[in-house]
């Protein structure tokens with residue numbers, strides 16, 4: 172088992188990762204707001220978190236408890252539900268919208284190889300109203316929160332006067348713009364909403380505070396503080412998210428928890444398109460359904476370090492797809508047509524692969540190690556063992572499609588006809604059938620033990 176280092180945004184340096192409990196790592200990832208399909212820039216963050224959890228388990232040897240929240244109430248949710256489900260009650264419209272896009276989100280996560288079984292809980296904001304209210308009550312009792320126009324705000328001034336530090340994650344240059352973009356920011360102040368007063372036609376919950384009712388709904392920042400500490404403890408190990416969440420979202424999460432929360436904050440950089448950050452507000456976003464090769468997209472994101480900005484391009488995606496297909500072909504040959512013996516270089520390469528991932532999740536370096544073995548096309552048992560490990564850590568699922576390919580409609584029949592053609596030395600027909608398989612997305616090669624297939628799409 173290897174020691175893992177991670178770049179911690181809290182200390183602004185790479186640190187040896189030491190969990191609170193030496194065997195069980197606790198990790199929280201800010202999840203999606205389910206008002207629309209997520210774009211692939213968001214997916215980069217979830218692929219990073221998934222690769223990190225894989226490396227912690229399979230390279231670091233840790234057990235893991237990983238939680239990802241689902242934001243099913245906020246300004247964007249309300250606006251979209253009002254547009255889309257105008258004939259429903261505000262509550263019913265909100266629930267319908269959330270259900271629809273949460274299902275789509277889980278599909279997209281799965282398509283890019285995120286291991287849903289490893290996510291211990293997907294808490295929903297609307298299931299946490301009471302716990303958020305308790306936390307707000309506590310902040311109010313500590314004089315860190317105040318009421319204004321039916322809403323309840325966190326007082327940054329009171330927090331710093333009580334000795335709280337704010338702004339440890341953020342870069343000052345980003346602060347002004349981030350505040351403008353934040354839906355829960357109080358105008359003209361650093362304070363932010365913990366609870367927002369109900370406007371006509373909006374879904375709402377009652378909130379008794381000091382004998383007074385404040386019908387409304389929670390702000391966005393408070394939900395992550397309530398959920399993460401409820402499910403992982405007052406202090407836990409890792410908090411992940413995109414760099415755009417550093418401020419104000421993550422700063423606010425920390426402040427609401429009195430300055431403690433996660434011990435390591437891991438942030439991924441943006442996905443860029445033509446040198447601009449991919450974002451709904453910029454209008455340059457691409458949704459996963461526009462990408463025919465979700466696992467190639469995963470490989471593409473892993474080819475850049477998570478702390479580097481990455482350019483999305485069609486050519487880059489095509490190159491990644493070509494590599495995924497080559498890996499599937501290699502995997503199929505290793506399983507179906509193995510070689511005897513071992514490869515002398517393997518022990519060192521296996522070490523190098525794990526060392527790369529243990530070094531602040533250096534996936535481009537790990538992929539370079541993989542490429543060194545890939546280029547030999549060796550099919551020995553030790554190479555097989557390595558490839559199984561590499562595939563599991565990187566989450567590319569190159570072995571998984573092998574059996575699926577044979578179940579595609581018509582494939583077994585064409586393979587049988589092709590075998591007869593080859594026995595009859597009818598190579599023209601054999602080639603014609605190979606082209607037919609290609610049209611179905613199936614690659615084929617002949618070996619002394621029969622035909623080997625792999626998935627091309």
Ligand SMILES: [Zn+2]
Nearest residue numbers: 201202395420
């Ligand atoms: Zn969050």
